[in-house]
Amino acid sequence: MPGEEEVNFERVTKVYREESGKKTLVSLEADFYDRLATYIGRLEESANKEAQKDPNSPKALLLQDELRKVRKRRDQIFTYRERKLALLASSRASGSEVEVPNLPAQERFLFDNMVALLRKSRTDAFGGSAFGVEPAPPPATSTVVPAKEKPAGMKVVRAEETRRAPVAPSLKDHVLVHVLEDVPPFAGIDTTYRLKKEDVVTLPKTIAQILVDRGKARIVQMPDAAR
Template identity: 30%
Template sequence: MDTEKLWEILYKERNTASLQELPENFCEEVTEYMEKLREEKEEADERRRELVEDEIRNARMKVEDIIKRRIGKIVKLASSGMKTTPKGMLAEEEKIFEGVKKHVLEGKERIFALVTGEKGGESEEKREKEDEELAKLTLKEEKKIMGSVPATSQGEELHIVRILEDIPTFMGIDGRIYKVKKEDVIMLPKTNAEILCKRGVAVRFEAEKRI
């Protein structure tokens, strides 16, 4: 590492909107470079010492500018709702990203609760994650069941259930596509009804019939 390489890195960060991937072992190389300059300063004569001091100041300014610009980009990415950690971050930068993302999300929820008067509202990110997990689990169990159920669903018992929360669209074992939302009362094949009740997103009514 030297002042020219630091300038190249700073130039890229200044002139691109995206976060630049730093050279491998960036921190170690900068540390070694600064240590080398400090040692050189101690051993140099008065005239040379002033030049080395200038180089140290310039190096520090470039490093500080690089860090400042990168943190600005990281905060912007985190506050935009980006769910995955961008590539090319240092370990400490990843902590900043996750911390900012968490605080922005919590702040959003607090403001939403303050404005609407609602308490304990779930975040959009949490709701989306739960919907995805429910869809995967439902599909997985349905595939497992479908493997042992004949192609025809004649004679499948139907249950009436009340939906407790919005859930993703899914295909029943009868081949039908079900689009349901909170408070819907719907008749489902027994297998699908049991899966939803087991997941806590639906409750059964006593009414049921056979086809």
């Protein structure tokens, strides 16, 4: 499309350097990964063609080296961006206003799903509110109502019957995980977990470690927002 940079070795290297050197996401066009895949496909075809002629020729070796570097930088770019997306999704799920740049279609899908999953996890953990404990209602003022004049349907509430809103549980013992394959439903302390491949969700550290040890999931390391 007019105005868009060509996806080639120089562009991939540029994006890699920007992502590795910045805490914020670089704005990328919606079809970036699609065009990157097309570029890698053409590169593979050229490399294979030259290797069939002479695998040790300078051109064949140069193409193989370019292909290897591009694949590695593609993976590194996605890993850097995945971590930043996870941090943004966590902030958005907690109710914070966060600015999200233009994202490739695949990352937009990932981001929206992470936000939805994190909000659901918060809702489950906080008992119905995705953003923590809902404000407690103001304390009722004590009003003495004569027994004979008490309006119908009015309930006199004694002080000992009032209760404070429950305190939200801490999420410091939870981690964000990326599910690598479908996991049969299993029971936790207070809920039943149903995890599917490619889910991104927060889990208690003990459960997350069991899944990681069994090769069912991997922990998504989020960069320290304070740095």
